[in-house]
Amino acid sequence: xxDVAVVGLGMTPFGELWQHSLRSLSVEAALEAMRDAGADMxxxxxxxxxAGGQFVGQEHLGPLLADHLGMRGVxxxxxxxxxxxxxxxxxxxxxxxxxGASDLVLAMGVEKxxxxxxxxxxxxxxxxxxxxxxxxxxxxxxxxxxxxxHMAEHGTTLEDLAAVSVKNHRHGARNPKAQFRQExxxxxxxxxxxxxxxxxxxxCSPVSDGAAAVLLCPLDRAKEFTDRPVKxxxxxxxxxxxxxxxxxxxxxxxxxxxxGSRAYHMAGLGPADIDVAExxxxxxxxxxxxxxxLCFAEQGKGGAAARTGETALGGRLPVxxxxxxxxxxxxxxxxxxxxxxxxxxQLRGEAGERQVQDAxxxxxxxxxxxxxxxxxxxxxxx
Amino acid sequence: xxxxRYWRExxxxxxxEAGRCTxxxxxxxxxRRVCPACRxxxxxxxxxxxxxxVVTSTVIHxxxxxxxxxxxxxxxxVETPEGARFMVQVADCDPDAVAPxxxxxxxxxxxxxxxxxxxxxxGHKAVPVGSAG
Numbered sequence: 001x002x003d004v005a006v007v008g009l010g011m012t013p014f015g016e017l018w019q020h021s022l023r024s025l026s027v028e029a030a031l032e033a034m035r036d037a038g039a040d041m042x043x044x045x046x047x048x049x050x051a052g053g054q055f056v057g058q059e060h061l062g063p064l065l066a067d068h069l070g071m072r073g074v075x076x077x078x079x080x081x082x083x084x085x086x087x088x089x090x091x092x093x094x095x096x097x098x099x100g101a102s103d104l105v106l107a108m109g110v111e112k113x114x115x116x117x118x119x120x121x122x123x124x125x126x127x128x129x130x131x132x133x134x135x136x137x138x139x140x141x142x143x144x145x146x147x148x149x150h151m152a153e154h155g156t157t158l159e160d161l162a163a164v165s166v167k168n169h170r171h172g173a174r175n176p177k178a179q180f181r182q183e184x185x186x187x188x189x190x191x192x193x194x195x196x197x198x199x200x201x202x203x204c205s206p207v208s209d210g211a212a213a214v215l216l217c218p219l220d221r222a223k224e225f226t227d228r229p230v231k232x233x234x235x236x237x238x239x240x241x242x243x244x245x246x247x248x249x250x251x252x253x254x255x256x257x258x259x260g261s262r263a264y265h266m267a268g269l270g271p272a273d274i275d276v277a278e279x280x281x282x283x284x285x286x287x288x289x290x291x292x293x294l295c296f297a298e299q300g301k302g303g304a305a306a307r308t309g310e311t312a313l314g315g316r317l318p319v320x321x322x323x324x325x326x327x328x329x330x331x332x333x334x335x336x337x338x339x340x341x342x343x344x345x346q347l348r349g350e351a352g353e354r355q356v357q358d359a360x361x362x363x364x365x366x367x368x369x370x371x372x373x374x375x376x377x378x379x380x381x382x
Numbered sequence: 383x384x385x386x387r388y389w390r391e392x393x394x395x396x397x398x399e400a401g402r403c404t405x406x407x408x409x410x411x412x413x414r415r416v417c418p419a420c421r422x423x424x425x426x427x428x429x430x431x432x433x434x435x436v437v438t439s440t441v442i443h444x445x446x447x448x449x450x451x452x453x454x455x456x457x458x459x460v461e462t463p464e465g466a467r468f469m470v471q472v473a474d475c476d477p478d479a480v481a482p483x484x485x486x487x488x489x490x491x492x493x494x495x496x497x498x499x500x501x502x503x504x505g506h507k508a509v510p511v512g513s514a515g
Contacts (some may be wrong), residue, residue, distance in 0.1 A: 121446055130391055131412065132469050135493060135505070136442065136449040137457050144440035145459060152438070152482045194454075197441040197478070245459045245467040246418065250438050 001098040004232045006379070007225035008037030008215030009341045010108075014329030015179040017209040022056050022112040027068050029108055029211035029334075037215045037225040043102035045076040046092040048085030048109035049333035054122040056115045082126035083282060085109060086336025087366030087375035090214065091235045094377075097216045108213035109338075111331035119207045123332070126369040128243040140204055140283065142244050142370040144196035147285035150251040151198070153300065156288065158198060160303030162189035164284035165202050165326055167306045171313060172323020174353040179208055179329030203284040208329035212337035214344070219382070228348045233269065233361070234378040236262030244370045253286075255374040256293035256367060263363070263376040271295040274317065274378075275359040276346050278339035280367040281324040287311075290365055291319060294376070313354060321346065321354045336366035340377065347381040388496075388503055395505040398432060398488065400466050401425035411466035432488040433511065434460040437467060439484075441477045448494045456480040460488070460508055474509040485511040 010032025012025050020028075026047070034040070045065065053059040062076035079089040086109030093107035113119050124133045127142060150156045166186055172178040189202040215225070222229035238258035244250055264270055271294060279294070281287035288302035296317055297305045305311045311319035322328045322342035325335055343362035345351045360381050367374045393399040394412035401413030405422030411430060416423055439458035442449070449455070456477035461467045472480045473491065486508035493505045 118447060120444065124446060133446070134503075135457065135469050135471055136446060136452070136455065137469055138442060138444065138446060140444065141440045141442050141457055145438045145457070148440060148482065149438040194441070194443040196443060197454075199440075241418070243469070245437075245469055250459065 002100055003219035004094050004097045004216050005219040005222040005229040005382070006214050006232065006340065006344050007217050007222050007229055008033040008039060009344055010034070010036060011177060011212040011338055011341050012210050013177045014208045014210035014331060014338070016114045018114065020209060022052055022058055022110060023064055023068050025112060025209060025211035026065050026108070026110045029110070029213040030065070030069050030106060033106060033108070033213035033215045039104055039215055039225060041104065042071060042074050042106055043104050044096060045074060045106040045108065046079050046089040047076055048079045048089035048336060050080060050082050050085050050111060051122050051125065052112070054125065055117045056112050081373045082368035083280070083332040084336060084366045084368035084373045084375050085333040086212065086338070087364065087377070088237065088336070090336060090340060090377060091237055091375055093216050094232050094235050097218060103217055103221060105216050106213055107216060107337060108211065109334035109336055110211035111333040112209050113207045113331060114209050131243050131245065138196060140196040140199050143283040143285055144199045145244060146250055146289060146370070147198055150285060150289065153251050154303065156303035158190060159186065160288065160307050161198065161203055161284040162186050163307040164281060164287045165189045167312050168281060168320050168324040168326040171321050171354060172327025175323045175328055178323045178327050179206055180327045199283055199285070205282045205325035205330035208331040210329060210331035210334045210338070212334045212341055214337055214340050229382055230344045230347045231380045231382045232377060233380050234263040234266035235375070236260060236266060237373070237375040238262065239373050240371055242369070242372050251289060253289045253293045253367070253371040253374065255371050256290050256365060259374040259376045260294040260365065263378050267378045269361065269378060273361055274363045275361050276321060276343065276356040277317065277319050277363040277365070278322060278324070278342050279319055279365040281320055281326050282330060282367070284326070286367070287319065287324065290367070294363070294365060313356065318356050321351065321356060336364070336375065339364040339366060343379050347379055385501065396490070398430040398506065400428050400430050400464065402428045409464045409466045411468055428464065430462045430464055430466055432506070434462040434486060434488065436480060436482055436484040436486060437461050438482055439472065439480045448496065458486070458508060460486055470506055470508045472508045487511050
């Protein structure tokens with residue numbers, strides 16, 4: 001396989017973007033990534049999108065994007081893995097370039113969630129329809145069950161959960177593209193309205209619109225497009241049971257663990273080598289479980305990491321310097337690519353107020369459903 | 383949920399029919415074609431004992447449209463004596479009292495109304511052991 005580099009970044013702001021459509025968001029992000037790299041052609045595109053059909057009644061997004069991007073004829077493959085669609089689109093693009101089949105491939109993601117659809121019901125389609133959604137469970141409900149199991153097994157506290165939100169909002173307040181650019185206090189989080197006990201509104205990522213795109217090319221051509229290429233060191237992906245009930249330990253995200261192990265193995269690196277990480281904090285408990293599954297914290301000790309500042313900017317391992325899904329926003333199909341953009345900006349030294357000093361190696365982790373799919377990528381400044 | 387889709391699930395939902403792998407003994411509920419533990423494809427049908435223990439739970443405050451009239455309500459993952467685990471609503475109690483370790487009985491109940499015609503859909507809900515069903 002060839003080495004692959006990220007050479008262009010494009011991202012719309014995340015938020016309730018009433019003036020933008022699914023197609024305009026996609027085109028905006030794609031144009032910006034191509035402009036960033038100075039590229040005027042593409043060999044292919046992988047487009048992550050969870051539910052265009054349900055959110056805005058639009059499927060067949062491949063030709064829609066190619067057409068409106070002025071690129072009729074270019075192959076575009078839509079990729080779906082619920083909230084991990086963006087991360088899996090990157091993985092697909094990475095292997096297409098690594099294989100030698102194509103040189104210039106765009107990996108992108110988009111979701112238009114605010115156009116009148118019932119987001120709770122649409123998101124619940126990433127759960128098991130016959131055994132979970134049928135009985136009235138919601139996505140926050142599934143993660144609330146994970147949280148209660150974690151609290152019962154490991155003594156994780158409500159303060160630990162709230163500390164994740166406080167940290168990510170503090171980071172997101174410094175991100176000009178974040179949906180919620182304000183800090184929140186522990187008291188505000190713990191007094192916000194209950195969504196699914198023990199999870200409250202300020203433990204939950206928002207409903208967002210947005211798109212993000214990264215341009216990949218072989219590392220040996222990267223200098224044609226940028227003087228600050230970032231190499232993709234590894235891609236690891238795994239699946240687990242669809243339904244939460246099938247996991248022996250509901251508080252352990254085994255797909256995250258397996259996808260992380262595969263990525264570490266491919267990169268020849270371990271958790272101690274990572275300087276900065278963007279992980280899937282769709283709910284505060286998710287960040288706690290994910291940093292444990294990726295071995296950034298001991299099993300059962302993830303709750304203390306945010307509370308003690310270990311995972312804050314300036315801490316031992318900054319996690320979600322972008323603000324995470326919680327503060328930056330979570331347009332589900334775009335999230336996995338937006339994570340990559342933050343890590344590449346960090347490794348390029350372009351993260352401004354959020355810059356992690358001397359960041360050389362970064363990791364992204366993107367997850368679908370209640371942890372049924374997970375994809376991890378590792379990046380290195382070259 | 384269109385009715386053929388509902389009708390297909392009736393043996394599992396109404397009668398708690400599960401599949402026990404004849405190779406390794408793992409009980410799958412609802413039944414599956416392939417055993418997730420050993421990939422065996424031979425099963426015998428077993429009926430689950432209608433009681434179990436709460437593994438983990440939550441109280442839903444923001445509910446899907448079909449369940450809004452019931453909120454707040456408790457949901458739990460329940461494990462039966464056969465080792466099958468599944469998601470159910472916990473009814474007939476203070477939802478905040480439902481917690482891991484609680485013993486529950488499974489009762490046949492109406493689960494939801496669906497579509498414009500308001501088709502009634504049934505299945506099982508859990509109730510705390512000792513509460514009258």
